[in-house]
Amino acid sequence: MGSSNDYIHIVMVPFMAHGHLIPFLALAKQIHHQTGFNIAIANTPLNIQYLRSTLRGNPIPGIHFLELQFNSSDHGLPPNTENTENLSLDLIGKFFASSVYLKTPFYNLLKDIVKKQCTPPLCVIADVFFGWAVDVANSLNTINIAFSTGGAYGTLAYVSLWTNLPHRRTDNAEFNVPGFPDRCKFHVSQLHEFLRKADGTDLWSKFMQPQILSSFKSFGWLCNTVEEIEPFGLDLLRKYIKSPVWSIGPLLPKSWLINSSAPASVRQHAGKEPGTSPKKCVQWLDMHSDDSVLYISFGSQNTISPSQMMELATGLEKAGKPFVWVIRPPLGFDLKTEFKPEWLPEGFEARMSRNNQGLLVKNWAPQLEILSHRSTGAFLSHCGWNSTMESLSQGVKIIGWPLVAEQAYNSKMLVEEMGVAVELTRGVRSSISSDKVKEVIEMVMGKEGKGRDMKRKAQEIAEHIMAAVKDEGNEKGSSIKALDDFVSTITKARK
Numbered sequence: 001m002g003s004s005n006d007y008i009h010i011v012m013v014p015f016m017a018h019g020h021l022i023p024f025l026a027l028a029k030q031i032h033h034q035t036g037f038n039i040a041i042a043n044t045p046l047n048i049q050y051l052r053s054t055l056r057g058n059p060i061p062g063i064h065f066l067e068l069q070f071n072s073s074d075h076g077l078p079p080n081t082e083n084t085e086n087l088s089l090d091l092i093g094k095f096f097a098s099s100v101y102l103k104t105p106f107y108n109l110l111k112d113i114v115k116k117q118c119t120p121p122l123c124v125i126a127d128v129f130f131g132w133a134v135d136v137a138n139s140l141n142t143i144n145i146a147f148s149t150g151g152a153y154g155t156l157a158y159v160s161l162w163t164n165l166p167h168r169r170t171d172n173a174e175f176n177v178p179g180f181p182d183r184c185k186f187h188v189s190q191l192h193e194f195l196r197k198a199d200g201t202d203l204w205s206k207f208m209q210p211q212i213l214s215s216f217k218s219f220g221w222l223c224n225t226v227e228e229i230e231p232f233g234l235d236l237l238r239k240y241i242k243s244p245v246w247s248i249g250p251l252l253p254k255s256w257l258i259n260s261s262a263p264a265s266v267r268q269h270a271g272k273e274p275g276t277s278p279k280k281c282v283q284w285l286d287m288h289s290d291d292s293v294l295y296i297s298f299g300s301q302n303t304i305s306p307s308q309m310m311e312l313a314t315g316l317e318k319a320g321k322p323f324v325w326v327i328r329p330p331l332g333f334d335l336k337t338e339f340k341p342e343w344l345p346e347g348f349e350a351r352m353s354r355n356n357q358g359l360l361v362k363n364w365a366p367q368l369e370i371l372s373h374r375s376t377g378a379f380l381s382h383c384g385w386n387s388t389m390e391s392l393s394q395g396v397k398i399i400g401w402p403l404v405a406e407q408a409y410n411s412k413m414l415v416e417e418m419g420v421a422v423e424l425t426r427g428v429r430s431s432i433s434s435d436k437v438k439e440v441i442e443m444v445m446g447k448e449g450k451g452r453d454m455k456r457k458a459q460e461i462a463e464h465i466m467a468a469v470k471d472e473g474n475e476k477g478s479s480i481k482a483l484d485d486f487v488s489t490i491t492k493a494r495k
Contacts, residue, residue: 008064008113008121009037012147013106015127016047016099017084018300019386023149023224025051025063026251027125032062034480035487037122039063042109044070044102046082068105072098085301086335093194093203096129100207103132110140123490125222128159131214143219143493145486150385150406151225152247153233153417156240157186157409159215162208165198167191179240184416189426190408219493220244222486224251224385227478228464229392232417244489246482250389250465256368257393257469276359278366281324282373284359288322291377291455294441295370295396297326298382302403305428306330306343313344315437316358317351321445322375323358326365331428371396377455378444380424383410392420395462397454399444402426420458422450 010031014024021043028039039062041051048065072081075098077091087095114120120142126133128146137144148155160179161167167175167188174185188196198205220243227234227247238245250257285293294316298304304312309330316323328335330343339362341349352358367387370376371394379391380399388410391398398421400411414421424440425432444451470477476484 007038007117007119008040009035010039010123010125011066011110011113011121012039012041012125013068013102013127013130013133014041014043014047014147014149015129016044016082016095018050019384020127020129020149021047021051021083022054023251023386024125024127024147025054026253027147027222027224027248028063029060030248030251030483031487032060034483036062037487040066040113040121042066042068042106044068044082046080050083066109068102068109070098070102070105074098075101093207097203097207099129100132100211102130103136106133107136107139110136110142114140122494123219126215126218128155128215128221129208129211131211131217134214134217143490145220145222145490146215146218147222147224149224151233151249151388151410151413152223152230152237152245153413154385154406154409155223156180156233156237157412158406159212160240161186161191161195162198162205163212165195165200165205167196168199179236184412186409186412189430190402190412192404192408216241216243218243220246220486220489223247224249224389226250226465226468227482228468229418229461230413233413246486248479248483248486250393250469250479252368252390252393254469256372257466276361276365278369281359281361281366281370284324284356285370285373285375287356288375290374291447292322292445293373293375294321294323294378294380294399294445295367295376296323296380297365297367297387298328298401298403299384299387300364301335302382303328303330303335303428304401304403306332308425308428308430308432309343310345311432311434312437313348314434315441317345317348318434318438319441319445320357321441322356324361324365324370324376325358326361326363326367328363368394378441380441383407383414383421385410388414389465392458392461393465395455395459397421397444397451397458399424399440400426403428418457418461420454420461422454 012024014020045067048067073079120140123143123145124133124137125145125147128148134144156179160177164178166177173188177186194204225247226249378397381387383400383402400421400423402408402411411423468477468479471480
């Protein structure tokens with residue numbers, strides 16, 4: 001189907017969080033690049049503004065942004081609250097619940113598109129959290145495809161835990177989760193507090209259960225992973241939801257997967273201003289030897305408790321390994337406030353700077369640039385899926401410190417199935433000692449034993465990821481083939 005006219009082939013509707021908006025935009029770019037299809041991304045005005053800002057004044061013909069009206073004040077939220085960024089934990093549940101009110105404006109928008117072009121789009125691609133999109137798509141004679149921005153294993157754990165609440169049926173700390181074999185025991189400490197307390201009648205259950213169960217009725221699912229790195233998770237997910245699952249990841253800028261010296265326009269693809277210039281980060285990394293630096297970041301919306309921050313800093317100093325730490329105010333303080341030296345051991349930053357052991361980056365850092373640098377040897381990460389894929393694509397092993405969402409299940413998979421990670425601790429309530437920090441860093445950064453095995457496995461995974469996105473003549477990687485198959489399937493479904 002040609003795309004020279006204004007026909008919208010696909011309408012996308014991501015959940016309102018940066019960790020969802022960015023992969024949806026990356027998916028839109030990938031589909032447009034591979035097919036020439038016109039794609040519309042629908043979201044609330046401030047999120048559309050954010051997505052436009054990430055393009056840095058280089059709009060892509062064929063990708064359109066459409067606004068959905070949403071007034072956060074109608075839902076007991078602060079004015080102009082349109083995504084999870086900087087939203088306190090007590091308001092997050094309310095925000096999720098409010099997202100179902102996008103159903104009517106989305107229906108009206110899709111109806112207008114159908115009326116204007118006299119035929120429906122080939123499909124809607126909606127976030128897994130927007131199960132209501134299945135009814136909207138069906139009512140306007142198109143199909144809904146659910147897109148999971150996470151990996152297969154983590155996605156299955158997340159949707160099965162929320163829809164089955166298996167931890168409520170046992171007094172044991174360890175339990176089985178429907179969809180997983182018995183050997184994959186889960187632990188209650190891997191569940192976020194909201195899920196741990198859920199009983200089916202709470203605010204979170206009342207949002208999650210109907211939305212996820214409706215998403216199961218989608219025509220098929222897209223997953224931001226790679227067939228060769230998650231064969232186990234993909235097999236389990238396909239069996240559980242009994243629908244086609246196309247693994248089309250990683251949704252990273254192509255230039256990073258072909259070579260690590262990506263152009264500057266690609267570097268800041270998250271649309272955020274760095275706390276330290278990318279040039280300074282690279283110059284600092286250049287001073288260190290290969291695989292010697294530990295990169296530390298907990299993602300754009302997370303932080304750790306004051307006591308954990310103090311122990312982590314002390315442990316880093318004891319370990320004596322060079323590090324780059326993307327640091328934000330600890331739990332209990334506004335993440336947007338200026339970082340105070342008292343949150344770290346006395347004189348810590350000055351000592352780290354003086355002996356070139358540590359670079360503290362306030363707020364945001366050029367993550368892909370750091371991970372792809374020859375001197376970066378490991379990543380202390382919250383195990384969010386976007387960060388995980390960035391790390392794996394560069395063959396960098398991981399020290400896991402999962403905090404929220406499906407991060408603990410990603411960490412579990414990285415440790416148990418891939419063998420590329422060691423978990424330091426989990427959550428913001430855990431007590432952690434500087435000695436444990438030192439011990440884990442030394443083991444993972446070591447050139448022998450476990451450290452060496454993890455590095456070898458991480459490099460193998462990076463090779464699989466590179467191969468999956470290969471698109472040269474007759475040579476097509478698994479993710480390119482999966483996207484081709486997806487397009488051919490939705491085109492046939494129309495006929």
